[in-house]
Amino acid sequence: MRERAHILVCGGTGCVSGQSKLIMDEFKKEAAALGIEQEIKLIFTGCFGLCAKGPIVVIYPEGAFYGPVSVSDVKEIVSEHILKGRIVTRLLGTDTCEKGVNKSIAESAFYKSQQRIVLKNCGLIDPEDIDEYLAYDGYSAYEKAVTQMMRQQVIDCIKASGLRGRGGGGFLTGLKWQFCLEAKGKQKYVVCNADEGDPGAFMDRSILEGDPQSIIEAMMIAGYAVGSDKGYVYVRAEYPIAVSRLDIAIKQARAYGILGKNAMGLGHAFDIEIRLGAGAFVCGEETALLRSIEGKRGEPRQRPPFPAVKGLFDKPTLINNVETLGNIPQIILNGAEWFAAIGTEKSRGTKVFALGGKINNTGLVEIPMGTTLRTVIEEIGGGIPNGKKFKAAQTGGPSGGCIPASHIDTPIDYDNLIALGSMMGSGGLIVMDEENCMVDIAKFYLEFTEEESCGKCTPCRIGNKRLYEILERISEGKGELSDLDKLEQLSHYIKDNSLCGLGQTAPNPVLSTLKYFRDEYVAHVRDKKCPAGVCKALVSYTIIPEKCIGCTLCKRVCPVDAIIGELKGKHVIDTAKCIKCDACVGACKKGAISK
Amino acid sequence: MKSLEELQAIRERMKSQIQSREQAGGNDIRVVVGMATCGIAAGARAVLAALTEETAKSGLSNVKAGQTGCVGICAYEPIVEVFFPGKEKVTYVLMDPDKMRAVFKSHVLSGQPIQEYTYTYAIADKGEK
Numbered sequence: 001m002r003e004r005a006h007i008l009v010c011g012g013t014g015c016v017s018g019q020s021k022l023i024m025d026e027f028k029k030e031a032a033a034l035g036i037e038q039e040i041k042l043i044f045t046g047c048f049g050l051c052a053k054g055p056i057v058v059i060y061p062e063g064a065f066y067g068p069v070s071v072s073d074v075k076e077i078v079s080e081h082i083l084k085g086r087i088v089t090r091l092l093g094t095d096t097c098e099k100g101v102n103k104s105i106a107e108s109a110f111y112k113s114q115q116r117i118v119l120k121n122c123g124l125i126d127p128e129d130i131d132e133y134l135a136y137d138g139y140s141a142y143e144k145a146v147t148q149m150m151r152q153q154v155i156d157c158i159k160a161s162g163l164r165g166r167g168g169g170g171f172l173t174g175l176k177w178q179f180c181l182e183a184k185g186k187q188k189y190v191v192c193n194a195d196e197g198d199p200g201a202f203m204d205r206s207i208l209e210g211d212p213q214s215i216i217e218a219m220m221i222a223g224y225a226v227g228s229d230k231g232y233v234y235v236r237a238e239y240p241i242a243v244s245r246l247d248i249a250i251k252q253a254r255a256y257g258i259l260g261k262n263a264m265g266l267g268h269a270f271d272i273e274i275r276l277g278a279g280a281f282v283c284g285e286e287t288a289l290l291r292s293i294e295g296k297r298g299e300p301r302q303r304p305p306f307p308a309v310k311g312l313f314d315k316p317t318l319i320n321n322v323e324t325l326g327n328i329p330q331i332i333l334n335g336a337e338w339f340a341a342i343g344t345e346k347s348r349g350t351k352v353f354a355l356g357g358k359i360n361n362t363g364l365v366e367i368p369m370g371t372t373l374r375t376v377i378e379e380i381g382g383g384i385p386n387g388k389k390f391k392a393a394q395t396g397g398p399s400g401g402c403i404p405a406s407h408i409d410t411p412i413d414y415d416n417l418i419a420l421g422s423m424m425g426s427g428g429l430i431v432m433d434e435e436n437c438m439v440d441i442a443k444f445y446l447e448f449t450e451e452e453s454c455g456k457c458t459p460c461r462i463g464n465k466r467l468y469e470i471l472e473r474i475s476e477g478k479g480e481l482s483d484l485d486k487l488e489q490l491s492h493y494i495k496d497n498s499l500c501g502l503g504q505t506a507p508n509p510v511l512s513t514l515k516y517f518r519d520e521y522v523a524h525v526r527d528k529k530c531p532a533g534v535c536k537a538l539v540s541y542t543i544i545p546e547k548c549i550g551c552t553l554c555k556r557v558c559p560v561d562a563i564i565g566e567l568k569g570k571h572v573i574d575t576a577k578c579i580k581c582d583a584c585v586g587a588c589k590k591g592a593i594s595k
Numbered sequence: 596m597k598s599l600e601e602l603q604a605i606r607e608r609m610k611s612q613i614q615s616r617e618q619a620g621g622n623d624i625r626v627v628v629g630m631a632t633c634g635i636a637a638g639a640r641a642v643l644a645a646l647t648e649e650t651a652k653s654g655l656s657n658v659k660a661g662q663t664g665c666v667g668i669c670a671y672e673p674i675v676e677v678f679f680p681g682k683e684k685v686t687y688v689l690m691d692p693d694k695m696r697a698v699f700k701s702h703v704l705s706g707q708p709i710q711e712y713t714y715t716y717a718i719a720d721k722g723e724k
Contacts (some may be wrong), residue, residue: 003662004647008617030648039644041612060616061661085662124616134602135609143599257596265598 003041005082006449010056010123012047012209013202013241014363019054019071020044024155025047026074030337031082040082043132046210048123050110051363053093057125058105062087064104095361095382111380112362114377115342117350118326119366122210127245130252133213137387141329146219146266149332154225160336162348167193167284167321168399168425169501170347170414176318179224179308183316183592187473188228190219191312191319194235194242195280195289198397199448201428203352204322206364208235208242211326212249216272221332223270226318234289237281243436246274256517281452285500286319299456300441300500321426323352341370347413356395358384368413372556373403377431388433392516398445398452398472399505401512423505437534438517439524442509443471449572460503463494467510475535479525486512532569533595537578540595545570547592554584554593611651615660622680623657624703626650628690629674631665637672638691645692646675649699658703671714677702686714 009015011023024044026201031037053067057077064087066077070097072090076407080086087102105111116122125132133139141365154235159174192215193482197449208215214567219231235243250272253259261269275293282288283298290312292298311317331339342349347369356362358380367376373393377383384390392402401422403410410416412425432441435489435595444470455461470487473479476504499506514521523529530538543554562578565571573584573593585593597605628634628643643662650660666674671688675695678684685708689700694712700708710716 003612003615004643008616029657036640038642041615063657082665083628083630085627086664125613131605131609132613134606135613137606139602140606143602144621255604258602260596262596265596338657366687 003039003311003424005040006043006060008043008045008058008060008123010046010048010054011044011127011241012051012054012122012206012241012405014051015056016046016053016241018055018068022071022402023055023069023074026071027078030056030075030078034078034083043126044128045125045179046122046127047119047206047364048363049114049119049366050093050361051065052361053095057121057356062102063105064088064102065108066091066094067093077530079259089162102318108380110363110365113371113379114366115350115368116366117330117339117342118207118214118352119210119364120330122206122364123191125211127210127212128248130256130258132476133211137333138213139217139264141240141332142217142220142258143264143266144222144325146224146264147270151181151225151227154221154332158225158331159334161331161339162336162346163324163331163339164414165321165425166327166349167353167422168396170424171255173320173324174498175402176308176320177222177225179306179367180228180316180318183309185316185368186313186315187230188226189312189315189317190226190228190231191290191293191307191317191322192219192325193233193284193286193289193319193321194233194234194239195277195284196236196239196322196426197452198426200354200356200430201397201426202354203364203427205239207326207352208239208246208321212242213253213414214329215246215322216249216253216259216327218320218328219240219272220259220268220270221328222318222320224268226316227272228318229269231310232275232293233272234275234277234293236279236282237276243274243276252273256560257486264545281448282454282502283499285502287500290317290319299454300502302499309310309499318497332454344413349585351412351427353427353429355381355429355431358433358436359431360385367412369413372409373412374408376412376429379430384431384433388435391432391434391436392438393428394422394432394509395428396423396505396508397428398449399423399501399508400425400428401508402432402441402516404516406516412485415425420437421508421515423508435532435534437475437530437532438513438520438535439471439475439533442513443475445467445509446471446506453502453506457495457497457499457503459494460499460506463490464503464506467494467507471510474521474524475530476537477524477528477535479521481522483513483525484518522523533594537582540575540576540585541573541580542575542594543571543573544592544594547590549590549592551589553587553589557583557587559583611654614656615647616661623659623682625659625661625678625698626703627663627676627678628675629664629666629672630636630662631669633665633669634672639673641692642673642675642687642690642695645695646699649703653699653704655704656688668714669688671717674714677708679706687712688714688717705709 056067163173288300307317372565672688675687
């Protein structure tokens with residue numbers, strides 16, 4: 001029998017930590033209690049994208065988008081919506097509810113400007129059921145490639161699509177495939193880089209969690225095109241849900257004979273193994289990653305020779321990022337022209353971004369290349385919380401830089417971001433408002449790269465350490481104006497002389513904040529002030545007497561009793577005692593505390 | 596190992612199942628069953644089950660089966676409404692699974708409403724009009 005209602009509960013990491021598994025169980029329990037478990041289908045999906053509203057539950061055929069849903073809401077959803085067909089409008093997201101009526105998900109502000117190619121199955125299918133993937137044309141692309149196209153035709157198709165690597169570098173994917181095809185050697189490997197290490201980025205994780213079969217299919221197509229029978233997925237051990245779903249997906253594909261000695265009976269052999277990374281950032285760099293798969297210490301080596309010529313176990317190796325691979329089946333199915341028509345001239349297709357920071361709709365979005373930052377922040381992201389002003393967006397994580405508010409109308413693509421001194425990176429997009437200090441941001445990223453540097457080459461190992469020390473000095477008010485020039489010089493030196501991508505890009509956060517927010521650095525150094533009020537050493541808390549009404553709220557929350565004052569009298573902060581914990585600022589209802 | 600034909604068969608079988616996960620578009624035929632307390636008490640769930648089964652069997656992607664709340668004429672439950680794009684909706688009353696299957700065959704598939712089951716017919720019969 002066909003079920004009359006499909007209940008999709010988000011099983012992405014964000015919603016799982018919001019107890020979506022318990023919500024699943026509760027639906028099962030409630031449906032059983034009413035004797036309707038045969039009439040509904042419960043599906044634990046991948047990420048829907050709108051993580052800010054999680055845990056998310058979507059019910060079809062109405063397409064009602066509920067969120068956030070708690071375990072205690074389930075009973076009402078089942079008895080009202082499932083049993084009686086009355087949508088529980090109280091739980092609809094503000095985005096998908098208009099005048100109390102359920103609005104189409106596709107029409108909501110969050111989804112309207114998006115175009116989902118890589119994420120098309122995320123939040124739609126059960127990632128642990130290969131049949132559901134098959135229902136959405138799963139493995140049709142592989143079938144088409146092997147039965148209707150020659151190897152070179154497959155590669156020509158990828159080339160013509162204009163697809164560029166989504167892991168950060170933006171190298172032409174088709175060209176990489178061509179190099180690997182032409183490389184001499186009987187044994188070749190296909191490697192999927194799922195070692196997503198940028199702080200705040202979770203695109204690859206969500207793809208693996210929501211649609212793992214698509215990555216297997218893409219690797220099989222790549223294997224056919226370059227002549228390889230063996231694939232590895234290198235994925236972080238910190239992604240337990242992604243690892244387990246990928247593992248299930250591989251086992252199911254093997255059971256169906258899709259992976260194996262004679263894949264789908266088409267005469268081509270391919271199988272995949274999972275390798276877990278232990279969480280070193282540098283292992284996202286391709287040569288370090290390959291060494292790690294070999295069981296050696298994850299350290300990069302000089303290129304050339306590139307992995308396409310001499311890679312894993314010294315054999316020609318094709319290494320692509322998860323999101324890059326996610327595009328492959330769709331390009332084969334719909335054709336290179338279809339894909340090339342999306343995006344901008346030099347950046348075709350879409351890009352997935354993990355939207356985070358000071359933004360209302362934190363989550364996962366996929367937009368056509370060339371979409372402006374303004375659309376992403378104001379429409380899809382729903383703007384900045386608490387009416388604060390947009391200051392800058394950070395892209396590319398520790399390797400990228402900042403896009404200041406003055407460039408908010410720049411269309412996002414590879415080349416525009418580089419021109420602005422940032423980079424696409426893997427797709428983390430962190431929004432910052434006026435309360436973020438740019439020196440502090442640069443310091444945060446440098447602290448990260450300094451710690452993650454593998455230590456093999458001197459510019460990166462020592463240079464980044466020195467950069468961090470200078471930044472620390474500045475944030476403590478001990479900087480000098482000459483430090484700013486030193487920062488710049490050292491940054492360029494590290495960029496020019498480091499061995500791998502980690503060191504070559506690590507100074508980017510410093511350079512780009514210096515470029516756009518030099519006045520903030522100057523304020524720290526010359527005036528010994530942190531304009532955003534973040535750098536603790538440069539902030540002192542005072543109570544504005546005119547605004548203080550003597551309510552004692554601040555006095556009560558102060559953990560070190562640094563606030564003096566009687567009820568209905570003016571309060572004063574004893575700066576000698578104050579530890580700058582910010583508790584009083586949060587407690588004061590009159591905004592009387594300045595820093 | 597599954598052959599290409601077997602994989603294709605799985606695709607076809609699954610496609611009819613996942614149709615429920617698409618929202619109705621402007622050109623779809625919508626069929627809804629009243630599933631409020633009054634409808635359920637009168638046996639609407641069996642009607643809805645028959646409807647979903649017929650929709651799945653038909654393999655049509657432009658037919659969307661769903662449920663709705665109380666229409667207000669509880670004495671006539673179970674109620675089924677059929678919306679053809681660009682046409683006035685047709686309301687069927689006092690339905691059961693067999694009538695549902697008949698309506699699906701004649702109205703949804705062939706565009707011929709069954710007048711005897713409609714609300715207009717029922718009230719004309721009673722001389723209430």
